[in-house]
Amino acid sequence: MELRHLQHFVAVAEDQHFTRAAERLMVSQSGLSASIRALERELRAPLFVRTTRRVTLTEAGRALLAEAERILAQVRAAHEAVAAVQGVVRGTLSVGTEQCIAGVHVAGLLAAFRRRHPDVEIRLRQTGSGALGEEVAAGRLDLAFAYRTQTDTDQLRCAPLATEPMYVLCHPDHRLAGVSAALTPEDVAGEVFVDFHPDWGPRRATDVAFAEAGVRRTVALEVNDVHSLLDLVDENLGVAVIPRHFRHKREALTALPLKGTGEAVYETVALLPPVRSTSPAARALMALLETGSG
Incomplete structure (x- = not known):
């Protein structure tokens, strides 16, 4: 199984369309289709239900998607970790947050981060706490600021931010x-x-x-x-x-x-993956938050 096959698979799953995914990946549609077929042959299961308008995941495809996203996130983290050892924080920082979260001024924190790490691309997603926890655990977000919905697990840990009545x-x-x-x-x-x-x-x-x-x-x-x-x-x-x-x-x-x-009570936290899986960019952002630099 090649990483590019997983990258192609995730892109088609996200776009639910081969043509749009091929355009985003800047590959030919025939090459993308061949890549998905190769992955299906290796796994001995169809991954998509194809129609003339869109494609949807099969049960096998849904099972693969979570693992594929986690693998790709780990590969990304490995590249970024090597860069961090060399004194460079780069790559992408994907942050999630609820609106008006207590304990952190998200816009100010991200602005301070950009000033210190201009080579990092910042992405921000705003949604509810339950969804944010799922996305951090799946590796789709590096960290998120949310309401505490659970205790720490082997896929998700919580750093306290604020507690309010x-x-x-x-x-x-x-x-x-x-x-x-x-x-x-x-x-x-x-x-x-x-x-x-x-x-x-x-x-x-x-x-x-x-x-x-x-x-x-x-x-x-x-x-x-x-x-x-x-x-x-x-x-x-x-x-x-x-x-x-x-x-x-x-x-x-x-x-x-x-x-x-x-x-x-209303308790807000920073949601993070396990320490070993936390990206250098996420660690740098949390360091700014802890020192009050944001």
Whole structure:
């Protein structure tokens, strides 16, 4: 099995199209098809279901994809490790993050990294914490800044960034705005809730908090960005449960501490592969973060 066969396979899987993958790889379509056929012969299994419009992975193809991505990431890391020994950090740094993550100013950190390592190509992906963890574990991301969703495994480790309590956010005219004390999940159980997609860290933290309190709630207004959540609360269409640092993003809204949630907190971490698999670029970025240079 040759590395180029795996590279070709991953490209077709990502693009779901032979012509587009061939153009991206700058190889002929016939050569790409021959490469995939050679890989299928070696593995004795079809990897794609081919139609006139697109190609999709077979069960065997899906099984191979995760391993192929991991192998290619390890090869990339080996090249970068040799360069690092020679005093050069280069290659690609693929970073993932949630929006408005606590404990790190992502834009400032990446800018500081670029100033120090201009030969490294920076790629950034923004999505939910669950997906970020999967992508780091699979080698598609070098590291990610996310909400802690699990303990360390043999494929993923967590470096703590920040821990915050949760707050209830509401419009100044809302009935809860006049409450002077902290609120409990029971106090807001009957409210209309604005919240993020279930894969987002703040949503996960809130779901855990209410589950630990034994209180059910229904999210009526679900969004995928912070400003939409704030806008909906600002129009008094519902209340939101947010990490503490979110309350400063819209000063006109009322933020009240949420208590009675047991051990549930909003904890953010840097998600990293095992030490042996962490790229020199990722180590350099974490060093900047730890020294506060970003």
